[in-house]
Amino acid sequence: MQIEPIIPTAAQKPSSVAVANQLEQAFLEEMLKYCGPGPSEGAFSGGAGEEQFSSFLTREHAGLLAERLDLGFAAMLEGRA
Template sequence: MTQAKALEASFLAEMLGQAGLGAPSEEFGGGHGEEQFASFLKQEQARLMVEKGGIGLAEMIFRSLSERDNAAP
């Protein structure tokens, strides 16, 4: 389950980036430092989202892998 949650967090971080989170602001931008650390912010926010329940992707992955392992001879 830990790995499934990590995968969901990675997915959410990518989606947050595509939605514009962490993009440099036009006003009062933090310069190169802001650009360097924006990915850390997205990853941490995604991890916290997963801790609070996420979007259910981790549960689906975990169930799918569990069913596959149980079906294997």
């Protein structure tokens, strides 16, 4: 039986655009936590489930906004590199 050594492949660096998009999404997610849509109230509120899963909705909103907005993080990252 022959066992081949495991040779790690060179890890690809993510592009600065991909990193900037992730950074923009994280930034927007933090902003939406404080000034985004709040929980519903009244008869049609989500109750405890809405409280538990509201972070997922906030993350999705931030992702959609990051795709549509350019906050200039990519240009800032390229300028520092």
